[in-house]
Amino acid sequence: DLEPLIGYTRKTEHHNITRVDGVKGVEKYYNDILSAKQDGRLTGKRDIGFNIIANKAAAIQTRQDGFDVTLSIPLSLQRKIELELDEAKKRYKVREIIAGIMDSKTGKFLALATSNRFDPKHIQQKDYPHLNLNAIEYSYEPGSTIKPIIYAILLQKGMVNPSDVIELDNGYYKLKSYTIRDTHPLKSGSVEDIIVRSSNIGMVKISKDLKPNEYYTALHAFGFGELSGIDLPYEKTGLVPSPKTFQNEVYRASVSYGYGMRATFMQLMRSYAIFSNGGYLITPRISEYVTAPSGEKYVPKRFEPIAILSPQTTAQVHHTLIQVVKRVIKIAQVDGVITGGKTGTARIALNGRYDSKYNGSFFGFAQDDNNAYTIGVVAFESDIKDDYYGSRTAAPIFRRIVEILLDDGYLKPMQPQAEAQQAEQE
Template identity: 30%
Template sequence: MKTSDRRTARRGAMEQAESGQAAPAMLWRYYAVAIMLVACFIVLVWRVIDLQVINHEFLRSQGDMRTVRVEPIQATRGKILDRNGEPLAVSAPVVTLWANPQEAQENDEGWRKLADLLGMQSDEMVKRLRRHKGKEFIYVQRQLSPETGRLAMDLKLQGLYAKREFKRYYPAGEVAAHIVGITDIDEKGQEGVELAFDQYLRGVNGSKKVLKDRRGYVIKDLSLLQDAQSGADLQLSIDLRLQYMAYRELKAAVEAHNAKSGSLVILDVRTGEVLAMVNQPSFNPNNRDSMNPSGLRNRAVTDLFEPGSTVKPLSIAAALKTGSFTTETRINTSPGFLRLNGQTIRDARDYGTLDLVSIITKSSNVGTSKVALKIGGEAVFETFYQAGFGQSSGIEFPGEAVGVLPNFTKWQPIRLATLSYGYGLSVTALQLAQSYMAIAADGVRRPVSLIRGGQQGVSPQQVMSPGISRHIREMLETVVLKGGTGTRAHVAEYRVAGKTGTTHKVGEHGYADDAYNAVFAGLAPVEKPRLAMAIVMNEPQGSEYYGGEVSAPVFARVVANALRLLNVAPDRAIPMVAGASGSDSKRNGG
């Protein structure tokens, strides 16, 4: 055999031996791979069974995390109504647009269209999205009308969302603004009744489960978790008819006399309810952009002033309560002035000897001072305090001022004298009206209330006897007749009573010679009083600035219209008698 053949035979034998050894190794690899595949398949099948059968809640919860959300249900704030059910504050549905800048596409032309729709600058919208790119939430615009919100969402912008809210609307506008107050953009009370009764009006929000798509739009309501509890409605004592009428008359008077401000309060003598409370300047609660901070204050409750001669009836009532004085008691006021502690108290002229009725009719400072000096400071203080001065009226209104009533133990004779005719103490228009309500209600002072039905569970106080109250009303009626200081308050159809007051305002260097408060407080009708009222005009300008000239005519117009609106029958009209013209109010603080 040749050498080459032998080599070929050996090579074949070697290859045959090697192939015999490789076959078992290849078979082992095959089985290993097969086992691994089977094991993986078993693991997968087990996992599927685990997720779909044993622990199927896991997948459902994960799916819900991506599609099911809990949405709040905003509670509707309660309505505020007047005593006759007329709305003073209601909540209207609105739409608020918000965006997720991380989802928004800045180059989308739709954002510019949205800006045009909302009256915004196109570039500013894009800049806002770019500036807040790292955030997931920004407001686009709040409290849009439902129609505008629908048009915005029709643009189908990536990252734009809408939610339903409520916006407070005030049908009476500036007429009732100081009483009703306002809420902030989230409907939380900020002023007035909205603030005082915020918890009562607010209600409790609810929640629900909803199904959303990948863009966050609600596809379906799934279940109610907690129903929203709407806020309770609140019915005020205000009569919107009287409120409109009083506001119109006060605004016209403030403009006619170029006064800085004015306030007017009407109280129901029978219940202590506030039937009207108006101020100038006012504000429109439906237009926040035009609000002036000086117009937000409810001056009838917060602003203090010296009441002047309007408190003289209380000083005379204090004298009658002592039993040492009667309506016929005569006081010598000559020579028309009184010197005390180096200071002079003056009347308009020398009235000579006056009885207590004439002291009120003529508004004699000297006569009132001599009466107060005889009865002492304690008697005057107690009557003033019982009438409501120096304490809360009971109205529970935010920011109410209690005024200043000095302690009688510190009064010198001049202090007692000036306080008896309205200097040295401070009150609000509401407190002054409340004191006249006590005179009208046979001496009973009731707490003032803005809620229909009056204050419950609060006992009224007897300030003076019914007999003294009737005497004071008869005295006050002479003020509006010929010879009195308030003839312009006379009403032909009704017997009315009241008192004028004109006080110098305090300036940088004491009492100013050219700045006054013109005041009138009164009640009607005299025989069976229904209304008590106080009017304050702050710094009227021009030739007329006395209470009898500025505020008394407002009282006449308002009280006549109010009694007609309340269907109070006209009583016996008292004709004007011959006598002085009432110009004594000038120079006399009346």
């Protein structure tokens, strides 16, 4: 359980003293406070039985233990999520599945799991690819999961209205020498329909007036191209194209539907939390508190949330993501709670060309009257016919995670009337 999140340690010898250092994960990030500060030592003259003589010449150096770190992740919940991912990996025959559950308001993780784990006490050569925590160390093109973020940026700038009708050219659109196609062709649709039906052509058209500097700055404001600040080591920043690159019309268009940029799982979790926490960019964390050898508990420093979206924009995107689930990704609906989110299915670039493998993902939220959780699932390198779409791999896992949160009491079933009222308000 909890690997590679916890990480592992390595013993080293220094002046005949064995030291233990964290190499990856929590063990590495908190290595300085987990490590003992001072070994216990008693020096002095010995008697004939080789015992130290307790006199003025004797010196005692007391042992100073390190701190303990308590994680925010309940082990029983983490284990249930891991077992779900194990079954899903067998079913879809993918390279890896990552899933996370984060409190949308506080950034506290309740689970951060992968299907690729290892035994830290018996690491074997076959485990080497699994030692990295890919939720933060691996970046990829996010595909359609980026669309709600672009939509939010455009709404916030007053550049679109959800009810505006856009011509969608029956799913076939030429941009210079490139052809953009939609999986589900439409003659036209509202701006909200473009998100709900996941129209690439629509995204290109509604975002075309975003200036290069605006595009670059807005994506960074949502946390892309930046460290999330989670208390784990070796986090990657992904890649946001430079303002100069954004001057290329075709490149700018491709980013609007999730190609030409790279994001980490953690960055997408952080950005989607904005839509169910009132519009704030929060800092994710996996530690609850640290305990000193004396027994005193300390809460690590937390960063203040940053207001990114207005309440009106946040409510609109929240409503649209609920519509995605109600109208298209119906498998992500769970009775008694409000769910919303967006799928993504992105082809994988290999040696400069797009391969036949895909990453299928679903990012969204589940909430009741009092709690809101951001939930993300990514299935990496699907290649089974008809089973690589995010709606067929990641979305069913999202549903199971929500059901587990209900079963374990993290979410409370809402009355149908209250559920309808809250969804209507959003």
